[in-house]
Amino acid sequence: DGGITQSPKYLFRKEGQNVTLSCEQNLNHDAMYWYRQDPGQGLRLIYYSQIVNDFQKGDIAEGYSVSREKKESFPLTVTSAQKNPTAFYLCASRPGQGWADTQYFGPGTRLTVL
């Protein structure tokens, strides 16, 4: 089945540790996105990538890093510089680079920093 997978579903880390969230898609989509979701705030864009080896900062990129070495993979690293990393993280992908394409979402990873 084609889709977007995120792993792990739940992640616990100690304060000060970097952690990497996985996002993989087998839909052959060009563009991929990372969002952060906090209660009552909707989703906020962290980073996005329209093609391999290229990515841009979103609204809340500070304390996060990404890479896009393969079309199907877009991992997100939450660094120790992120002041409040506990949140639900959603990955999305989009078929092409045209503005009319729809974004499709993965199931999410809930990160809790202890």
Next chain:
Amino acid sequence: AQSVTQPDIHITVSEGASLELRCNYSYGATPYLFWYVQSPGQGLQLLLKYFSGDTLVQGIKGFEAEFKRSQSSFNLRKPSVHWSDAAEYFCAVGARNAGNMLTFGGGTRLMVKP
């Protein structure tokens, strides 16, 4: 900059009653609008989208939405709610450029009374 407001944080309706979820947007040109639904702990599923043409858009699960340019609104409706519709609903506006960034509202949590 674009923005989305969902005025109702929580709504409770009885099963079988009609539903309307409000969404107001701010965007400098003709908007590209979406409604997504999220079950607890899950990713987002697209219900419907509007980018041109008929202002009344039909979606999945019996939902529809109407784009009203004069009111800057894109309200979601369903004539008869089912208990399985209990979830959180997000309205989003998309940028009409190659990046296709989505800006989300804060969400409306729908509860359904038996």
